[in-house]
Amino acid sequence: MKKNVLFVAVLAIALLFTNEMSAQKFAKLDKSPMDAAAYPSSYKESNxxxxxxxxxxxxxxxxxxxxxxxGKVWRTGANEAVEITFYKDVTFGGEVVKAGKYTLFTIPNENEWTVILSTAENVWGSYFYKEAEDVVxxxxxxxxxxxxxxxxxxxFDGKDNDATMYFGFGNTIVTVPVKG
Structure with missing residues (x-):
């Protein structure tokens, strides 16, 4: 009898634990899904x-x-601000930028967009953007x-260490040269 009670108790605890595990809630697909772009863009190129x-x-x-x-600072996408990593020193839009991780913001305008690299980290949107954190x-x-x-x-598109970064949205395409 004691063995049967013990077995039932162990089974009940196991079922509770199993139900607890299957009750995990996973987020639905985001309305603005995350993506990545790189240069070189080939998956075969790891460098x-x-x-x-x-x-x-x-x-x-x-x-x-x-x-x-x-005329307003934009997060350049949705959700978190864009995270851009340069794996070596580059010339970005004509400005020298050291290898490292930056946050990218833009200021859209009709004829040109201002593209900003910032030292800000882990930023949601552009709500907390600070010009003092601009790198270039x-x-x-x-x-x-x-x-x-x-x-x-x-x-991105390019040849060897000479690339172009493209932003596309609506009928607008913005280009910034990137040279390694």
Missing amino acids: KMVKVIYSRPQLKGRTVEKLAPA RVKGAVSKSDELIEAFSIA
């Missing part, structure tokens, strides 16, 4: 010059100007896309 981690808001009938107002500010050239870019995107 990267730069990598960017960012979240991808979608227009969903809104305008770029609604999500990234002209460079100008990104603006061009227009014939096709609508629904989800904000960052990409």
